[in-house]
Every structure is written in C-alpha cells, then in structure tokens.
Amino acid sequence: MSEVSTATTGKYSIESEKLNLWYGSFQALFDVDLRIKKGIITSMIGPSGCGKSTYLRSVNRINERLGYVKITGSIKVMGQNVYAEDAELVQVRKQIGMVFQRPNPLPLSIRDNIIFGHRLHTPKSEKVSVKKEDELIENSLKQVLLWDKVKDNLKRKATELSLEEQQKLCIARLLPVKPAVILMDEPCSALDPKGTAAVEELIWELRDNYTILIVTHNMAQARRASEECIFMLMGKVVEHAPTDEMFVNPEHEETADYIEGRYG
C-alpha cells in the first residue's frame, strides 16, 4: 500500500461515493455513500432486492461479468479506487476475499482447496516447498477451527465435508493470500442453527485481522455478530450506525419498522 492511501484512510477499509448501479435499465443502487471502518465487522441488512448483495458484489467487481451492468461513482478499498483504470482485476480480487451464500468448495482435496488461491498468485518460476505449503494450510485451518477435524485426511475431497465445515473451508482458503477485506454474502443461510453459531463464532474471531462486511437476512445475526450495521431499502442507504444503537434506538422509522418485523 502506498503512503498516500494510508494517510487518507487510516480508519476506513471501504469507502463508496455516489455509487450508482444499473442492471440494464433497472437501477439497483442510488448514490450509495458508505464508509466502512477497518478491522471491525459491519453487517448489511434490508429486505430482499434492497441492493445489499449488489453492493457487496460491486466491491470485488464480481458483478462485472454480467455484460449489462453499468456502474458510476467510486468504491475505494484501502484508499484506492477498485474501478480505476490502473486497478488490476486480479489484484482487486486478491485483496478482497468473498464468501458465498452456498458453500462452494472446489471439487478438489481439502489441501488443494486451501492452497488454491496461493498457487494462483505465485509465479510459476517460484518454487514453493511442500513444507511452506503445509504451514500455510495448517495456519489457515487452525484459524477457522477446522484443523483438528481434518488434519488426518487432508487428501479427502472438500465437497464431502458437512456444509458447516465446507463454509469454514471457504473462509480458510481466503487466508493464505492475506486479503484486506472479506465480503460475506449471507454466509450462514445454508447452515443449520449449530453450524450458524459455529461460523458466527469464527467470523467474530477473525475480526481483528480483517475488515469484514457481511450481508444477512437474519436480524438476530446482525445484532449478535456485528459491530456496525447498515440498513438499506430500495437501493439506498437509510441508516448506518453502531449495531447496538440501531437495534435499540433506530433513527429512522423505516429502520424501526423493518427491525420490528413489520415488513421484509
């Protein structure tokens, strides 16, 4: 990271300014201005179609492959615009990890899954010793509290794990490339309550080292597992406040109605 960027953004990991997004002729985001603090967990809540997933998917530019998406405004991650001319897509994605709604381990062994990202970003000429790889794998799996369960059969196919374990693995495989930000798109919605609790606990553990932005449908989860909360409605940000404040004393009526379950 350059010195300029650290100077301007000691505090924030993701800053968007006047972000507008269209799917064809349908506008999904309206002038979204957000500043998401570094090193904490921020959750995004709101009814279906409010644009929270769209926002998340704009941050790592994964929306782009849909040819009909048009974006104006900017999103800065660690002080640098991800949509800038000189921003390399591969580097953007390397810095910004993503966890999906449905666990999507690759149809490879557990070991190969974890080391996949690291291999992608290592030049062919550079030989990485098996020992170094093993270390990375062990560290990653330990961080997601999966090491003890899988250490004896790392050759097993990752797709054979339980959903909870798969989702933990999907988080673990981001860690070897050291992303600055981790985006999570309803990471627990495919899991049972026990799995949800385990993954939430894990997310909480990770919060000091990474900035985490988590989209969720589950308000109890937002309340339990985030420090700041953003409420979106119809493509606009309604409220952004510390989670405790928002749930106890929401500033806007729409927020209060949504939190109390009057719609959505």
Added chain:
Amino acid sequence: MSNSPEINIFAESELNISNKKTEGLFRILYMMMTWLLILPVATILAILVYKGGPMISFEFLFSNPIKGMTAGGIFPALIGTVWLVSVALLFSVPLGVAAAIYLSEYAKDNWFTRMINLAIINLAGVPSIVHALFGVGAFVLFFGFGTSILAASLTLGIMTLPVVIVSSYESLQAVPMAFREACWSMGATRWQTIRRIVLPNSVSGILTGVILEVSRTTGETAPIMFTGAAFFLPYLPESVFDQTMALSLHLFVVSTQVPHVPEGLPYGVALVLIGMVLTMNAASIAFRTYLRGRKKW
C-alpha cells in the same frame, strides 16, 4: 358430512374408474411406441448377424479383396476407415473443443455470439452430400490436396464439428457456476479457472461427445466418395496424401456396383461396420459411467 363408520369416504367413484381406464390406455400406447423404436434396430442386428456372421473370420478381416472384390477380405477398407477417422479427429477435436470453450467461458451474450451459434446449428443441418461437394471444391481443388485421406478427413471433420462443439459446450455448461465464482473471487483469471477447474470436471462429457462423433464419422459415405475414398485399392495407404478404401464405401460398392458378389459378403462388411460403431458407443457409455462415478459434488 357424516361421520358414521358405515360410509367409506375412500370408496372408488365413477370418475375414478374412467380416469383409470384412460390412464392405462396412454401407458400402453407409450410403451408400444418405445418397443416399436427398438424393433428395427433389433431386426437389423439379427439379420446382419444371421447372414453376415458366417463371413467373419480372421482371413476376412485381415486380407485384401480378390477376384474383383467378390472374394477375399476387407483389410484395406478397415485400415482406411481407421485412417480417415483418426485424421478427422485430429482436426475437429482441438478446433471444436476450443470453439466450445470460447463460447461457454469467454463469449458475451451479444448478436455476434448468437450468430455463431446459429451458424453452428445450420452447419449441423447441412446434408452430407453438400459437405462432399464443398470438400471437393475446397480441399481437393482449391488447397490442392487432390483426392486423398487428408481431403476426405477434413471434409468429415468439418461435418462433425458442430457435434463436437455442441456436446463440449453442454458439458462445460454443466460445471456449476459456483465453482467459477469461487475461482474468480480468489483472483483466478478465466484461463486459470478453465484449466484447473472447468476442464477437469467436464472432460468426461467432452470425451463422450468425441466418441459419439467417431461412430458417426465411421459410417459416413457421401463426404468421402469424391474426396478421398477409392473404389478398389488393394494396398494400404502410406500417408495422408494417398487415397484409401473405406468400409462404408466398400459396403456400397459390393452391394450395388460389382456383379457376382456372394450374398453374405455385403452383410459381413455391414456387420464389421456396425460392430465398430457399437463397440465405440459402448466404450463411450462405459467411460462416462466410470468418470461420473468418481465425480462428487
């Protein structure tokens, strides 16, 4: 509503009975249609085995035809077919798979892509005799390959290209999008994603398509008639610039063009031809089953 136990509320009504009759009727109708489909195939096979079976011997398979093709074996035609099919594959498989990868993994959905797709579908619908004439014009005359294995195989390759593209495209599309998203979100390029995840998981489908193409190429007669297959050549081809005999054309020749052929001979040739095709189809199915069994997601 009465709750008295004497009245059976689940009793069959008039409507139920008539519905059941209709149901039974359609079931039998569809079943008969299916059996009707199998009937011609079974009959053909039975006749071929009955009449051509006695012809098959080591000598029949591995010696040259003699006495104006009324006796002897089919070895040059057998080898010729292997040549034609192999060279056609060398051409159409890399080209077809590459095109399928482009269409499935890179191309955006715009008018140009749609036009390519339309062209592929149309190419599949072109009659084989038209391909033959194209082959004569393009490969035999324009490129100057002469009537040769090369010209005939390229014609066959062009003809089967749509099959390879479509079947490869389908198997690439069958790889779940979630795998691609997982790769992309870690910063993999398209090619890294294809190379490491998409291709390894679609190779079984692609190979199945290729083997099906082999069996189709084996049987084609029209495209090779004018481009490289010879009426009678009692020696083996030495390079792709030679002409060659081929099983399919040989069958046509001994059935219709040559006098005094013993009755069993054409059946024998046909049996070898269909045997080759069925063996390859069976191999394709077995292979696919094997690869499917290993794949888990």
